[in-house]
Amino acid sequence: MVGVGWGWWGGAMRIPLLRTSFAVSGALVGSLLLGACGARTAGSEAGGGGESKGPCEGVAAVGGSPVAGGSPTAGDGAAAGGERDGVRMVGLVERGTADGLPGGGVSATDPCVVAYEVTNQEAEPFTYTIRFSLLDDRGRAMSNTEETVASVGAGKTVRRTLEPGGYSADGMLDAGRVRILGVDRVPSDEAPASAGSCPASGLRLTADQGDAAMGLRVVGLHLENCGSRAYALEGYPVVQLIDAEHRPVDGVEILRGTDGIPMAGGDGGPPRPVTLRPGESAVSGLAWRNTTEFGEAVNVPYVRVRAEAGSAPVMVAPHLDLGTTGELGVRAWQKDETAPDGGTGESGSGRPGAQGPYGRPSSS
Template sequence: MRRSAPLRPAPGRTAPFLSALAATALLLTACGTEHGGANTGAAGAAESPSRTRVDDPGKDGVRVTWLTLPSPSPSPTRGYSVSADSLPEDSGIVAAYEATNKGRETLTYTAVITFMSADGGAMAHQTVTVRDVGPGRTVRSTVRAGVLPPTMPRVTGAKVLEVTKVPSREAPAAPGACPASGIRVSADRGDAAMGLRVVGLHLDNCGTRDYSVDGYPVLELLDDDLRHIDGVKILDGGGGIAPGGVDDKPAGPVTLKPGQSALATLVWRNTTQFGTAVNVPYVRVRAKAGAAPVIVTPNLDLGTTGELGVTAWRAAED
C-alpha cells in the first residue's frame, strides 16, 4: 500500500537565502501547529520539529490526536532531517494517540495506525496495544513511524485504520509476560494463498510445571460485539479443507515441559458463492476443556463456505 515518488530537490542557494527560505516555509506551515525550540543547521535552516493537531474521528475509542514532524531537510536527497533525539535510521515522525473506554469492563485495545502523505497514501503502518483501560478511563501514548525511504512523499497526517478490543481478563498475555495459569495462548499473523487461509495457534508453557493437552483446541467464534456466531461448522483437522496443505497429524497426548511449546492450525477457504459471506473477527480459544479462555483476533473471512478446520495440538519443533 506504500506509494513512492521522488522528492523534489531544493534548488541551490547560498546560506542567507537558505535561511530565509526555511523561515518562510515555517511561517506558511505554522497554522494549527506548535513548534519546539529552534535549532540551526550548518546552512542556517531551522530544524525544530512541528507538532500538529490531527482531526481523526478514530475507531472504537482509539484516535490519533497529534502528529510531530521533523523539519524538511535542505538536502536534495532526504525528506527529513535527523534530530538529536531520534535514531539515525528513524524518520523522527511520531503520532500521539489515545484510547478511551466508554464501556463497563476493563479492555485491552490493539490498533493499526497509518501514517499518510498529503494525497492520502499510506506511508507506514504501526500496530499498538493499549492494555487494561478501565471503564471511563483514557490512556494516552505515542508511536513512531519508524524507517521511511528518503524518496517517499512527505508524511503529513495519521489516522487509526482498524481496532480490536477484548476484555483484559481474556486478552493474550503481553510479550514476555506469563499468566497465572503458566500457559500462554496466542495467534500469529497467518498466511494466505489462492483463497486458502492459514493461521497458527501457539501454546507456550511459561510456567514451572508440566502441562498436557490431548486433542484439539476448544474454539468459539465471536462477532464484533463478542457474541457467539452460529452457522459455522468447526472441523477436526484441516484435511477436508486443504488435503495435504497443512500439518495434520492425528490427535494424541502432548506434554509440555516448562519452556516448551505446541502448535495448532486454523485453516479455511475464502470462497464466496451463494448466500451471505461470514466474517469472524474474534475467536475464543481454550487450550483444552476447562482451561482459561483467551480471545485472539485472526479475522476469519470464511466467505460462504460455513467451515473452519482446526488441527490437533502438536509439539513445536526446536
C-alpha cells in the same frame, strides 16, 4: 494438489508503562500555563496585550502543509488522522504535557509529539491493538506501525504518544501523516500475554498472523509452557467465534481436523498425547476456505481459544473471512519440534516468519 508456502509471524504485545503522577509547586504553575500549547496571555507587565502561541500550535498538518490556527488538542489532529473504534488522533502536543505519558518522540529535544486517545465504552477493562499508517508529504502510505494499549478501564479515556517508529523518515512531527488503519479490542482478562510475560496458568497462548493462497487461509495457534512444571494435553483447542461486538457467531461448523478443508493438508492421524516441559511449545491451527457463492459472507474478527476444555480463555484477532463455506477446521495439538528457542514459532534471532503452518519451516 497445489503447494502452498506459508510464513508465520510471532506477535508480541507491548504493555505501556503506567502514567506517572507528579506534583508541581505553586511557583511553577504560572510558568507552565504560560508555556502551554496555544495558551493565551493577558498581556505583558509593560501593558502590552496579545496572544502567545506554543511551539506546537499550527504545526499539525494534512499532506505536509501546516494548518493555520487552532490548538491541536482541540481536534486538528483528529480531523487529520481520523477516529475509529474508540481511537482518536489528537494531534501534536508539547513534550512537557506528554512527559507523563507512555510513548515518546523522536528525541528529547523535539518540542512536539504526536498523541492519540483511546476511549473504552465497555463495562469492563479492554486492551486495544491499533494499526497506524504513516504517510509521506504527498499523502502516500510509506509504512505501518502497531501499538498496544493495555487495560483501559471501563468508561475511561487514556492518552498515548506514538513511539519513535511512528514518525516519518524525514523526522517531521506531522500528525496529519498518521491514519488509523484498524483497531482490535479484547477484554483485558482474555488478552494474549505479551512476549516475556507468563500468565498464572504457566501457559502462554498466541495466534500468528497467518497466511493465504488460492483461497485457502491458515492461522497458527501456539501454546508455550512458560511455567515451571510439565504440562500434558491431548486433542484439539476449544474455539468459539466472536463478532465485532463480542457476541458469539452462530451458523459456522467447527470441524475437528482439517481433512475436510480442501488443500489444507491432512492431520497426520488421530490426536496424540503431548507433554510440554518448561520452555517447550505445541502448535495447532485454524484452516478455512474463503469461498463466496450464494448467501451472505461471514467475517469473524475474534476467536476465543482455550487450550483444552476448562482452560482459561484467550481472545485472539485473526479476522477470519469465511465466505459462505460455513466451516472452520481446527488441527489437533502437536509438539512444536521446529522452534529452536522453544518459543512460539519465532527464530532464535527473534525474526518472525521463520516457521510455516503448524510449526513446519516455510517454503516461501
